[in-house]
Amino acid sequence: MESLPQLLSLPDELLQEILLRIACPADLARASAACIAFCRFIADPDFLRRYRSRHLPLLLGFVGQGVDKGFHAVEAPHPNAPAARALANVTFDFLPPPLKNWYIGNVCDGRVVFECFRHDDDDYDNIIGIDAHLAVWDPSSCSRQNLLLPPVPHGQDLQYFEAAFDPCAHKDDESLFRVISVMYYRTKLVVLVFDSDSNSWTIGTSASWDALSLSNEGPWQFFSLPYYAYGCFYWKIDDENKLLKLDIRRMEFSRVNLPPDHEEHNVVVVEAGEDRLGLLSYNPNDGKFLNYYNSMQNEDQRTKEWQMKKAIPLLVNDEPRFFIAHQGCIFIQADSNILNTKRTTIYSLDIKTLELEMFR
Known part of the structure; x- marks a missing residue:
């Protein structure tokens, strides 16, 4: 005492x-x-x-890209396996059926936003309907664990949409959150903002494809998933050596140069510290390494310079898929040979240490 x-x-x-x-x-x-x-x-x-x-929040498990596959808790010998048992029986029955139409849009601070698309039963890659519905799942919250958001306002010629959390919003109140939705139309991009405090959508900004010097031949063919760093979202533009940048504070679009010869590379943008961007780059024509770059300080963001820092060996058999979490990790899914057995493996990459660890 x-x-x-x-x-x-x-x-x-x-x-x-x-x-x-x-x-x-x-x-x-x-x-x-x-x-x-x-x-x-x-x-x-x-x-x-x-x-x-x-x-940082504990890593307890993952949800497959298709929500109908359920939640997969981490398994022993992972150190978080005992804590993950509390979520072993999680279901998504709060989502309007069918579950096969719901997919992960984004993960941030333990929350998950789900997106809804209708698919052709004979051609699963063919999207035949866009309902523009979103839902937020927060397994760590007791008060607002599951929430269906109001329908996203959209026009007749909507081709595609995607959603991501704004990690900088409502830092003083963990019960609140903000979702940014990018709507892809035939002639333009429209950015909408949902705030859980007002439970409503507002228009953030819009830009025509011509103003962005981009084609409109199907946006999903031209962009990667959005990656967040320092108050901005970044998309890799296919077949170009550039990123499309959205400053979500100013609600302004711009373009950022990549290192030379990155037209066909898959990239992941991360925060490298001291307001510098980090870039993980994968060349599908090589497939053996994941290269890490740091951006150099440069007043002109459009002519950003990059410095190669490390080549990370990848022991995978096919082109990996990258999923980023805003708690300092990137998840990599690919087929690997484990003890002479081919299986789908998930690795976690620590952004600070650049150490690769098999997750499952």
Whole structure:
């Protein structure tokens, strides 16, 4: 009992640092309930931001690209396997049927946004209907675990749409979130914004294909998935050595140069620290390495310079698929030979250490 007064007599900066080192959120909650002074520190939005950045959410499992395949908890010997058992029986029965029409759009801070498309039963790659419906699943939340968003407003000639969370929104209130939806029309792109605080959609910006110097022959043929870094989304433009950039604060489009000879490369854009972009590049004509680049400081963002930092060996048999999470990891799915057996394998790549680990 004598240690608590001594602890409270410490300088505020040192006491906050001690509280920041509590790794388990449940232990932090108990500390907040036990002491008014601790509660004052822990409830402060700046403290919560620092705590979330230091203690990333546990990796508990994954959902296949098709939601009808269900949730797959991590398996032993993964260290998070015991914690993942709580989600082993998760279902998605809150989604309007059929489940085969629902797909993962984006993952951020433990939340998942699902997108709905109708497919031709005889040709599954052929999208025959776009309902523009979205749903958010938050397995870590007790109050708003499942939420169907209001239908996304759209016009008659909508060809495709995709959605992603805005990671910078509502940092002071974890119960709120914002979703950015990019709508692909025959003549233009339209950006819509959903805010859970108002439960409504607003128009962010729009641009014609001509203004972006892009073709309109089917947008899904021209872009990668959107990757987020420093308040912006980035898409790789197929057959070009460029990225399309959307600044979601200014709601402005622009183009960014890639390293030379990247017209046919698959790329992933990440945050490299100190406001620099990181770029993971895969050449499907080579297939043996994943190359990592850092952007160099340059006032003109359109003429960004890149420096090759590391070549990461990939032991895969076919072209991998990349899925990014905003907690410092990239997931790579590909067929591999494990103990002379061909199987689909998922790897996790730590963005800071660039270490590759087999996840499943």
